[in-house]
Each structure stands twice: as C-alpha cells, then as structure tokens.
Amino acid sequence: MEERKKGLTIYDLAEELKLSPSTVSRALNDHHSIGKKTKKAVKKLAKERGYRPNAIASSLRTNRSNTIGILVSWINRPFISSLISGIEKEARAKGYQAIISQSHDSTELEIDNLQALYDSRISALIVSLAMGTTDYSHFDLFKDSDIPVVFVDRIPDMLNINKVQINNFNAAFEATEHLIEQGCKRVAHFGGASHQSIYKDRMLGYVAALKKNNLEVDEAIILNANSLSEEEGTRLTEYVLNMDNPPDGIFCANDKAAVSAIQYAKKRGIKIPEELAIIGFNNDPICEIIDPPLSSVHHPAQEMGKAAVQKALSMIEQNGTSETNNRVILDTHLVIRASSKRK
Amino acid sequence: MEERKKGLTIYDLAEELKLSPSTVSRALNDHHSIGKKTKKAVKKLAKERGYRPNAIASSLRTNRSNTIGILVSWINRPFISSLISGIEKEARAKGYQAIISQSHDSTELEIDNLQALYDSRISALIVSLAMGTTDYSHFDLFKDSDIPVVFVDRIPDMLNINKVQINNFNAAFEATEHLIEQGCKRVAHFGGASHQSIYKDRMLGYVAALKKNNLEVDEAIILNANSLSEEEGTRLTEYVLNMDNPPDGIFCANDKAAVSAIQYAKKRGIKIPEELAIIGFNNDPICEIIDPPLSSVHHPAQEMGKAAVQKALSMIEQNGTSETNNRVILDTHLVIRASSKRK
DNA sequence: CAAGAACACGCAATCGATTGCGTGTAATTT
DNA sequence: AAATTACACGCAATCGATTGCGTGTTCTTG
Numbered sequence: 001m002e003e004r005k006k007g008l009t010i011y012d013l014a015e016e017l018k019l020s021p022s023t024v025s026r027a028l029n030d031h032h033s034i035g036k037k038t039k040k041a042v043k044k045l046a047k048e049r050g051y052r053p054n055a056i057a058s059s060l061r062t063n064r065s066n067t068i069g070i071l072v073s074w075i076n077r078p079f080i081s082s083l084i085s086g087i088e089k090e091a092r093a094k095g096y097q098a099i100i101s102q103s104h105d106s107t108e109l110e111i112d113n114l115q116a117l118y119d120s121r122i123s124a125l126i127v128s129l130a131m132g133t134t135d136y137s138h139f140d141l142f143k144d145s146d147i148p149v150v151f152v153d154r155i156p157d158m159l160n161i162n163k164v165q166i167n168n169f170n171a172a173f174e175a176t177e178h179l180i181e182q183g184c185k186r187v188a189h190f191g192g193a194s195h196q197s198i199y200k201d202r203m204l205g206y207v208a209a210l211k212k213n214n215l216e217v218d219e220a221i222i223l224n225a226n227s228l229s230e231e232e233g234t235r236l237t238e239y240v241l242n243m244d245n246p247p248d249g250i251f252c253a254n255d256k257a258a259v260s261a262i263q264y265a266k267k268r269g270i271k272i273p274e275e276l277a278i279i280g281f282n283n284d285p286i287c288e289i290i291d292p293p294l295s296s297v298h299h300p301a302q303e304m305g306k307a308a309v310q311k312a313l314s315m316i317e318q319n320g321t322s323e324t325n326n327r328v329i330l331d332t333h334l335v336i337r338a339s340s341k342r343k
Numbered sequence: 344m345e346e347r348k349k350g351l352t353i354y355d356l357a358e359e360l361k362l363s364p365s366t367v368s369r370a371l372n373d374h375h376s377i378g379k380k381t382k383k384a385v386k387k388l389a390k391e392r393g394y395r396p397n398a399i400a401s402s403l404r405t406n407r408s409n410t411i412g413i414l415v416s417w418i419n420r421p422f423i424s425s426l427i428s429g430i431e432k433e434a435r436a437k438g439y440q441a442i443i444s445q446s447h448d449s450t451e452l453e454i455d456n457l458q459a460l461y462d463s464r465i466s467a468l469i470v471s472l473a474m475g476t477t478d479y480s481h482f483d484l485f486k487d488s489d490i491p492v493v494f495v496d497r498i499p500d501m502l503n504i505n506k507v508q509i510n511n512f513n514a515a516f517e518a519t520e521h522l523i524e525q526g527c528k529r530v531a532h533f534g535g536a537s538h539q540s541i542y543k544d545r546m547l548g549y550v551a552a553l554k555k556n557n558l559e560v561d562e563a564i565i566l567n568a569n570s571l572s573e574e575e576g577t578r579l580t581e582y583v584l585n586m587d588n589p590p591d592g593i594f595c596a597n598d599k600a601a602v603s604a605i606q607y608a609k610k611r612g613i614k615i616p617e618e619l620a621i622i623g624f625n626n627d628p629i630c631e632i633i634d635p636p637l638s639s640v641h642h643p644a645q646e647m648g649k650a651a652v653q654k655a656l657s658m659i660e661q662n663g664t665s666e667t668n669n670r671v672i673l674d675t676h677l678v679i680r681a682s683s684k685r686k
Numbered sequence: 687c688a689a690g691a692a693c694a695c696g697c698a699a700t701c702g703a704t705t706g707c708g709t710g711t712a713a714t715t716t
Numbered sequence: 717a718a719a720t721t722a723c724a725c726g727c728a729a730t731c732g733a734t735t736g737c738g739t740g741t742t743c744t745t746g
Contacts, residue, residue: 009702020726025703035724050484055462056402057702060731065399067442075431076645081424088418088445092456097463099410099440100431113435119398120440141393259632289602291634302419352732363696368733378694400732403701 008051017045028053059121067097068312069122071113073105073130073154078284079301080128083152086305087126094313096123103130105227111138118142124312126305128153131227134195148315150308157197162315164308164328168198171297171332172205175279176251178295178334180213182277182342184249188221188240190261191253192228199224202253202281221247225257233257237264241276248276249340255280259290262339277340292338300330351394360388371396402464410440411655412465414456416448416473416497421598421627422644423471426495429648430469437656439466446473448570454481461485467655469648471496474570477538491658493651500540505658507651507671511541514640514675515548518622519594521638521677523556525620525685527592531564531583533604534596535571542567545596545624564590568600576600580607591619592683598623602633605682620683635681643673 010024017024019038027034027042045051059065068091072080088098101117103110110130117125118141125142127149136156142149151163179187189206192199203222210217221240225232233256240247241264252258258280262272270276272292280287283298307328353367360367362381370377370385388394402408411434415423431441444460446453453473460468461484468485470492479499485492494506522530532549535542546565553560564583568575576599583590584607595601601623605615613619615635623630626641650671 007702011702021703022705022727023725025705026725029704031705033724038724052458052462052484054403054464054702056399056408056464057731058704059399060397060403060733061702061704063731074428075418076421076424076428078419078421081419084443085417085419085445088443089447092444092459097442097459098444099442100427101435101441102428102431104432115395116435116440119395121397121399141395263632286629286632289606289629289632350732354732364733365697365735366695368735369695372734374735376694381694397732400701401734403703404732404734406701 008049009054010051013042013045013049013051017041063121065121065123066095067099067120067122068309069117069120069125070098070100071103071110071117071125071127072100073103073128075100075102078286079153079282079299082301083128083305086302087309088305089302090306090309094309096309096313105131107133107135114138114141118145118147122147123316124148124150126150126152126308126312129155129196131193131196148312150312150315152304152308154196154198157195157200160326162311162326164304164311164330165198166299166304166330166332168201169205169208171281172202172251172253173209174205174334175281175295175297176206176209177213178336179249179251179277179279179340180209180215182249182273182340184247184277185215186218186221186245186247187215187249187251188247189223189251189253190228190233190236190257191222191224193226194224199253206251228252228254228257230256230260233260234264237261241265241268241270250276250278252278252280255282255284255287255294255296258294258296258339259286262290262292262294273338273340273342277342279334279340283335287335287337290339295337295340296335297332298335299332304330351392352397353394356385356388356392356394360384406464408464408466409438410442410463410465411652412460412463412468413441413443414446414453414460414468414470415443416446416471418443418445421629422496422625422642425644426471426648429645430652431648432645433649433652437652439652439656448474450476450478457481457484461488461490465490466659467491467493469493469495469651469655472499472539473497474536474539491655493655493658495647495651497539497541500538500543503669505654505669507647507654507673508541509642509647509673509675511544512548512551514624515545515594515596516552517548517677518624518638518640519549519552520556521679522592522594522620522622522683523552523558525592525616525683527590527620528558529561529564529588529590530558530592530594531590532566532594532596533571533576533579533600534565534567536569537567542596549594571595571597571600573599573603576603577607580604584608584611584613593619593621595621595623598625598627598630598637598639601637601639601682602629605633605635605637616681616683616685620685622677622683626678630678630680633682638680638683639678640675641678642675647673 010021014021014024024042027039070087091098101113107130139149155163191203194200207217223236250261258278261278265276279295281297283296287294287296311328353364357364357367367385370382413430434441444456450473482492498506534546537543550560566579593604601621604621608619623637623639626639630637630639654671
C-alpha cells in the first residue's frame with residue numbers, strides 16, 4: 001500500500017481503473033450518478049494508493065477555500081489564546097482550516113495582514129481589533145467581496161456588523177456593585193482605550209453601578225490606559241494610592257493590571273481586601289495564583305470562539321440572505337475570590 | 344478607485360489595457376522581459392481597481408502554497424501560545440501564512456489533523472507532539488512528499504529529523520545543581536511522560552547533577568506524571584511531603600505543577616524556600632505572580648518558533664539537498680527567584 | 687547598412703479537481 | 717414490443733495565475 005503520494009491525482013486513479021477523472025471525482029464525493037460498485041472500487045484504490053485530494057485545486061474550482069482567517073493583536077495572551085483554541089476546534093470540526101495573524105496592536109500591520117488573508121481567499125474572517133484601530137475602512141475589501149466578517153472581543157462601535165460579544169456593561173455593573181456590597185464607598189476604575197467599545201461599556205457599567213448606589217462618580221479615579229499592562233497597573237495604583245482621598249476599591253478592566261495593583265498595594269502594606277478591594281476582568285489563570293486570589297469576571301473565551309465560527313459559517317451558507325440577528329451575546333459571571341471578599 | 348474586487352482577475356486588467364494576461368502577470372511580478380512603461384501602467388490600474396492576486400490559483404500553478412502548518416497539543420498554554428506567536432511572526436515576515444491545529448494531546452486527532460494539513464498542501468510543518476504519541480509513522484506522508492517537518496518542544500526520539508530544541512539535560516542539570524548549591528540535600532523530581540525525550544532528558548540532567556554532587560538518587564522521589572497539571576502537582580507534593588523522609592527541594596519539569604506545589608506546601612505551613620526549595624521549568628508568567636515567586640528555567644518560546652520557521656524555509660529552498668545540520672539548539676538560562684533562593 | 691542582440695509581448699498549455707451537458711445501456715412501464 | 721425512465725459514465729470547459737516558446741520590433745555594432 002501507500003506507494004507514492006507525491007502528485008498522485010484523480011487522473012492517475014482514473015487511468016489505472018480505466019475510468020474518466022470525472023467519474024473518479026464523483027465517486028469520491030459520493031455523487032448519485034455513480035454506480036455502487038464503481039464507487040467502491042475507486043475508494044478502495046484511493047486508499048491503497050494513499051490518494052489525498054488537493055484542496056488547492058478544489059478551492060480554485062469551487063471558489064471555496066474552506067478556510068477561516070483569524071486576526072488578533074497577540075496570540076500569546078491568555079484570553080486570546082483560549083479564543084483561538086475555541087475557534088480552531090470548532091472550525092476543524094466543520095472541515096475548515098484556521099489561518100492566524102497578529103496585528104501586534106498596530107493598525108498598519110492589521111491592514112497588511114488583512115490583505116494577505118484576502119489574497120488567500122479565506123471563507124470568513126474573525127477579528128479582534130488592534131487597540132488603536134478607530135477607522136474600519138480596511139474591512140471594506142471583505143464586505144465588497146461578500147466574505148463574512150465576525151468581530152469578537154474588541155469590536156467596532158457600529159451597527160450592521162456581525163459581532164459576538166459579552167454584555168460588558170452588565171458585567172462591569174455587577175463587578176462594581178459587588179465591590180459596593182462588600183462595603184466599598186469609593187471605587188476607582190482602571191479602563192482601556194475608551195474608543196474601544198468594550199472598555200467604554202465597562203466604564204459605563206461601572207458608572208451606572210455607582211449611580212444606582214448613590215455613590216459619587218469622581219472622574220479623578222476613572223483612569224484609562226492605552227494598554228492595560230503590568231506597568232500601567234502599577235503606575236495607576238501608585239497614582240490613586242497617593243491621592244489625598246484614595247479609593248477603597250478598584251474595578252480593573254483586565255486581570256493583568258489588577259494583579260499588579262495587588263502586588264503594588266501589598267508592597268505598600270495595604271491590606272487586601274480590607275483596605276482595598278480589587279476585582280479584575282477575564283478570569284485569567286493568574287487569578288488563582290496571585291495572593292490573595294483575584295476576583296474577576298469570567299469571560300467565556302473558548303465559547304466565544306466557537307460562537308464566532310458558527311456565526312461565520314451560517315453567514316457563508318445563507319450567503320447574502322438578509323441577516324436580522326447579527327449579534328450574539330454570551331453570558332459572563334462573577335468569580336468572587338479573596339481579593340474582594342470582605343464578608 | 345476600488346470599483347469591484349469580487350472576481351477581479353488579471354484577465355480583466357489585461358482586457359482593459361489591451362494586453363495579454365501573461366504580460367499582466369509578468370508585469371505584476373516584475374519580470375525582466377516587460378517594458379518599464381507597461382509595468383507602470385499595469386500596476387497603476389491594478390491599484391486603482393483594487394486588484395488582489397488569487398493566491399489559490401497561484402499555488403495550484405506553482406505548486407507552492409506558501410503556507411506553514413502548525414500542529415500542537417493546545418494553543419492556550421503559555422509556552423505554546425508564545426511559540427506560535429513566534430512562528431506566525433517569522434512566517435508572515437517571509438510571506439507565509441500559518442495554519443494552526445490542535446491535537447488536544449490525542450494521537451488520533453493528531454493523525455486526522457495531519458491529513459487535513461497535507462490536503463492543504465502546506466509548504467512545511469512544525470510540530471510539537473501529543474503527549475501520548477510514540478509511533479511516528481503518520482509523518483511519513485510528509486517525508487514521502489518532501490514536505491519539510493520540523494519538530495519542536497516535544498520531539499521524537501530519533502535521528503535524521505529536523506528539530507529545534509533546548510538542551511534539556513543541561514537546563515535540568517543547572518536547575519538541580521542550583522538547588523543543591525542552596526543547601527538542598529534531598530531533591531525530588533516531578534517529571535512528565537518519560538517516553539517524551541524532553542522529560543527524559545530533564546530527568547537525566549537531574550540525576551547527573553545529584554551524582555556529581557554525591558547525593559543519593561532515590562527513585563522513590565522521582566515521579567512522572569502523564570500530564571503535569573495543577574492536580575498532579577498537588578498530588579505529587581502531598582505524596583512526597585507525607586513520606587517519612589520528605590525532600591527539601593523539588594525540581595519540577597513545568598511551572599504549572601511547580602506552582603501548585605508551592606500552593607500546597609504553603610497550605611501545609613511549610614516554609615519556602617527554607618524548608619522546601621522549588622524550581623520549575625518554562626518561566627511562564629505565573630512565576631512572577633505566585634508568592635514566593637517561582638524560580639524557573641527560561642525557555643525561549645518565541646525564538647524557538649522563529650528558528651523553526653527559518654529551519655523549515657531553508658529546507659524548502661534547498662529542497663532535497665543533503666542537509667547535514669538538522670538540529671538547532673537554543674540557549675536557556677536559570678531565572679532565580681525567591682522560591683529557591685536561600686542565600 | 688546588414689545582421690545579430692536585446693527588448694516587449696502574445697499564444698497556449700498547465701496545475702488538479704469540478705461540473706454542465708451529452709451519450710449509451712439497462713431496467714421499467716403500458 | 718415499443719417507449720419511457722433511470723442509471724452509469726465520459727467529454728471538455730472551467731477556476732486564475734504562471735511559463736516555455738515563439739514572433740515582431742528596436743537598438744547596437746562591425
């Protein structure tokens with residue numbers, strides 16, 4: 001068995017079986033117009049010879065690449081890598097390949113990568129935007145070509161696009177209210193770039209929770225960082241703790257910065273959660289490692305990837321059909337740990 | 344500008360310019376036999392019309408897909424996601440796409456994914472094996488087709504294959520000796536599946552360090568886990584701490600299990616590093632989060648990805664040429680933190 | 687000034703699988 | 717038994733870019 005595989009085509013099989021390539025192709029694809037015995041014979045030989053279809057040739061002819069493009073900022077971040085894991089799993093289960101690309105949070109690179117993905121004639125695209133992207137015209141290429149684009153996580157603030165998201169407002173509201181329930185009277189917020197709707201919504205949810213509970217909304221302790229990195233977390237924490245009227249709670253829009261907030265506060269001898277309660281966002285693995293363990297909002301990364309693929313594939317199928325429901329919203333829930341639990 | 348992009352081909356451009364498709368193709372590719380003015384005119388129109396080459400058609404004709412396949416166990420692990428990040432970056436810089444697939448540590452799924460990647464006619468393959476894979480015949484498909492395969496991280500224990508690796512023996516030796524230098528007299532080892540050479544080498548390096556320092560090699564505290572998970576880390580730590588003669592140091596073959604060792608030992612009231620010094624492997628981000636911070640072996644994940652791509656591309660270029668140096672070994676170094684620092 | 691070189695471009699085949707249409711044979715119907 | 721219908725398969729075009737070979741034009745040189 002398995003004689004040669006290099007360049008083995010349906011023509012070779014056809015010749016050996018004294019059949020035409022069309023018949024071989026149809027037999028392999030279980031076309032109804034091919035006889036049962038013929039199908040069996042073709043498949044048998046194909047297996048013996050180790051025949052493998054050339055997906056490239058098939059793609060060219062059928063104009064379907066069965067490929068899903070993924071564009072994210074960085075692959076090696078806990079949330080993103082889980083998202084991609086979910087995408088890959090679902091895509092492969094449906095017979096699609098997953099092509100990845102990283103923008104490194106640069107809009108310029110984002111554009112370059114989009115070109116390359118388009119050149120590959122991907123069947124659909126799943127995107128989490130670069131942090132600085134505010135103009136979305138580089139996605140027109142896909143719109144014009146009827147290639148479905150599904151936005152996840154960091155999504156444009158527009159209507160009429162497909163998006164899979166969580167309810168950031170509610171999640172932030174719950175997280176903030178949780179801090180308030182634990183007795184916090186003055187809660188600070190560390191957010192991301194406010195032009196990104198996920199960060200804006202988290203901020204708005206935070207504000208709404210304060211208002212509902214009749215707490216003052218003080219802009220002085222609503223701080224946005226372009227990248228919520230460790231350094232930023234430390235810097236912002238230092239900043240608020242040096243205030244005359246420091247906060248007694250922090251709602252941070254990601255876990256990375258929240259962890260460095262804990263580390264810095266501990267270094268200052270501040271007791272967590274008694275003097276400063278902290279809650280993060282994403283529920284990264286580090287939440288359970290840090291001491292005290294960090295409360296957070298569980299973000300269903302893998303499920304989000306799966307939902308994005310399903311959305312993309314359904315778009316491909318009903319290509320062009322007026323799609324009413326272009327939003328998928330997934331549930332989050334609070335994971336309360338010691339960093340915020342006073343009672 | 345940018346009128347229609349859907350299905351715009353070189354034929355369309357050719358017609359508009361009263362040229363032949365061949366000339367358009369050559370002009371776009373800067374072929375020497377095309378006049379300067381013609382090239383300029385073609386490129387100008389291509390840009391105006393938003394022409395984008397169809398990579399699929401090109402691949403079929405040239406028999407080069409410019410695609411690198413990646414096969415790993417799980418994408419959402421710190422080491423792996425950094426590895427992939429490095430692969431993607433280097434691949435894209437060289438004009439290649441990166442297709443990912445996950446084996447979920449199942450040999451069966453590994454085989455399925457390999458088929459799919461082969462069907463896509465990837466130009467090269469970069470693999471980190473599933474934990475349980477011991478037979479490698481499913482890679483013959485690629486060998487027979489002259490598709491370069493580069494193994495990284497978890498690699499087969501064979502000669503005549505391309506591999507990019509670190510010196511696991513040395514790294515483990517240094518890590519173990521470090522513990523001994525810190526005063527440990529009885530060092531345990533938590534390792535992975537011993538048929539995987541990286542784990543075997545780490546174990547051998549550990550043993551060599553003990554012998555060199557005239558310490559007893561006690562098989563009772565050399566423990567292998569199929570997956571070095573949090574649970575396993577806890578279980579193994581509990582096991583050794585309950586011994587009549589518990590260890591005063593642990594060299595763990597990954598960070599995840601080392602972290603849970605710390606957590607469990609702390610829960611038992613054991614002082615780290617005074618009573619139990621611990622060092623891990625990989626230098627994952629969690630090392631700096633855990634308290635006390637975990638010493639570890641820095642594993643150059645991104646660089647490993649980059650090196651793997653370079654190796655793969657060089658194989659593609661000198662296709663078939665006898666390749667003498669089929670191993671690339673990258674440097675590691677110890678990152679000493681509080682979990683092992685007694686002096 | 688003639689001949690060879692350099693230049694500029696087109697023709698048509700090719701990569702491998704798919705598919706609309708057509709043809710011949712066997713099975714079924716009235 | 718003649719006429720439909722179903723069945724089984726082949727021909728040739730097609731997807732879009734690439735490329736070996738050939739042709740006509742312009743330039744250089746002895």
